[in-house]
Amino acid sequence: MMRLLFSLFAARAGGLALALALSCLTLAAGVALFGVSGWFLTGASLATSAMAFNLFGPSSMVRGFSFLRIVSRYFERLAGHATTFKILSDIRVRIFSRLIPLVPLKAAAHRTGDFVARLTADVEALDMMFLQVVAPIATAVLGALGLGLFLWIVLPDALPVVLIGFALTTLFLPLLIALSGQRTGAATVRTAADLRVAVLDGIDGHADLVALGAVDGARHAVDEAVASVRKARLRQSWRVAFGPAFVVLGTGATAIATLYVGLPVLEQGRVTGPVLVGALLAVMAVFEVSGPILRGAGKLGAASAAARRVQSLVDMPPAIRDPAQPIAVPDAGDITFEQVGFTYGRDQAVLAGLDLTIRDGEHIAIIGESGSGKSTLLGLLLRLVDVESGGIGMGGVDIRAVRQADLHAHIALLSQDAPVFIGTIRDNLKIADPHAADAALWGVLEKARLDDFVRSLPQGLDTWLGESGETLSAGQARRLCLARTLLSPAKVLLLDEPTAGLDRPTEAEFLADLLAVTTGRTLILATHAALPKGAVDRVYRLEEGALTLEG
Structure with missing residues (x-):
């Protein structure tokens, strides 16, 4: 899959780099917004009783980061989806260019339904790979580095537990989900392709099926294919559904661990209350990137199987090759x-x-x-x-x-x-x-x-x-x-x-x-x-x- 995606991503590197940069900016703005909000609200609350607090600076920062997050999120989606659609177009053009010499005289060992499945369903299985896997993982790594630098300055004691919790939620758990879903994902792609083959065979051969009295058999084959698709997709959906649950559990556990480490530091006077609350909310905000990764991990098995099917066509050597030194076609002649x-x-x-x-x-x-x-x-x-x-x-x-x-x-x-x-x-x-x-x-x-x-x-x-x-x-x-x-x-x-x-x-x-x-x-x-x-x-x-x- 990575070989196929790398060749496609390389051709759209500019658009992908822009989408990734905007994704990182969106995450940074969100983390800063949560952190500043926690610091601002806590500081303002304490200021009413025992201490003075400058309200104007933090309130301006909250508005600024909020606006920046909205704008960067909008343009991130715009750039990311536009480039993704271009990549899907590139995949289809690449597949279709391979199908052209194969289809006319049925020279390849594939049925029409299988060609259609590879050109449609398999490509669609790859459509969110950048937006739900590649970009979120890259953003998560860069976000972890930025958060680590921030915690190393304001709350170094919490740095190990935060990085461990973030890594478990954002990298380790998605990896487990992806590995466990390889077989289910392959089954999802295979059964969807079988269904398309059965349906298109029934359409193409409808007259023969009626003439031979085999319509019921063809209908039964379609029903079986539908049942297989439903079973495979239900299994895949269970894994996709685990994503939000793991995000909540990982965020909550890491927040509790951060608070557990931070309270003694607060008691020792090495950090103020507003800073501790700001750091805690910043930690929770960075887990925003975990959701797309965990959702994408549940679909990674299907995407991998689809990529193998697409790549098999891309790698298929053409049956007809141009000569190394071609001759011009005569304008006239017998x-x-x-x-x-x-x-x-x-x-x-x-x-x-x-x-x-x-x-x-x-x-x-x-x-x-x-x-x-x-x-x-x-x-x-x-x-x-x-x-x-x-x-x-x-x-x-x-x-x-x-x-x-x-x-x-x-x-x-x-x-x-x-x-x-x-x-x-x-x-x-x-x-x-x-x-x-x-x-x-x-x-x-x-x-x-x-x-x-x-x-x-x-x-x-x-x-x-x-x-x-x-x-x-x-x-x-x-x-x-x-x-x-x-x-x-x-x-x-x-x-x-x-x-x-x-x-x-x-x-x-x-x-x-x-x-x-x-x-x-x-x-x-x-x-x-x-x-x-x-x-x-x-x-x-x-x-x-x-x-x-x-x-």
Whole structure:
């Protein structure tokens, strides 16, 4: 966990240092406020009967420290939470960058639910590590040094018992809670991940579960996962609940010990009553930092287990690597598949000795049954995975000799599950070209025959789209994805079942428009749909890992 956190904290060192400094200032102001208040109230009380006491200085100090504590606490929370959110963003970006090459062809030994759990729940388990563990412990150490210096000056006899009590409450007890909660914390993270896997598997496979009459079994699996999560979290909650109790016990015991040591000193006249009371309240105030540490200690087991799961993804070596000395992608040229072979698992051959040449600017279609390898063929061209035998070239250059980013800039993919993202129409289009002007956006909308619809909307390009484009019909959502693909400057367009889920009339219109607006670009269309006669230059059928020319 520390290896992961250190790498993240180092990138945000400035913000964390500011939050830590403000935390120390807040603690110092609180300790000073309590100490001065005790000295002031006791001195003022004694002054009414037997001695004179200057009320103006201490009262001004109380107001000053109170104001300082409020201001420093506010900015400490502001700086600490802002930096924590940035760190969480850094973690998610780091994880997502690892997931990108793993998810498309399911090349990693993880299910979608497990990926989601690592990207959400595991990251959330780390969200308070700085605010509840790292910063409070650092503040506690610095606070103990400051308090020790103060007691060494005004009440040295109490210094040993105060430091022992503070260390037991702030460091030793949290350590015991953290060690005892390792197994429970790991169980909490594991069961939460299992629940997400069960739920997402049920959602993804709902149609199959209904068809096979296995809905009750899936529901039972979710119920068991929920029960396991509840049991693990109850155990963790017990440990978290011990934190406030230990703070009260530790503070009270240390205060009693300080008073026990201080009263003889008072009797001997080596310290005055107001100073003793001020020192006693200052000692109690410094325990303020113990609360977050003890609460964080109860969650440390879960955070440690989550960090291990996150780190396992971060450390996972990419399956596809860029060459040490990449070659530029040719601006134009034929695409060639030469004796390409690819196998899923150990014995599920998908492509075997496949040969194909696509001329620059040519339109071809690849048809075949589901599972025949059409999507795999497109994935190999995008280099989501590498061929196991043979090679793929573009303009005479093997695609393994170019940078992946350059290859992906040259090729655009419109898949059957291309998403419409939450945001505006403009946001969705600009994913393909962040610098595109409005004229270009309207141009691709016109090519996709969606411009009239968008113009009819009150906010036009700035119209907000719901979750997964729920405010659009299936045909409109598909045309928006087509417009986004057309906005890309890519010279090669790959379309993987772009009409899946559309009715026949909408499908026919979509294909007719699609083939008309892709003139001048190389087009590879993988589809089940019936193509209009003469729509493409050639049609191939993919069967048993090989291509045969149709008609």
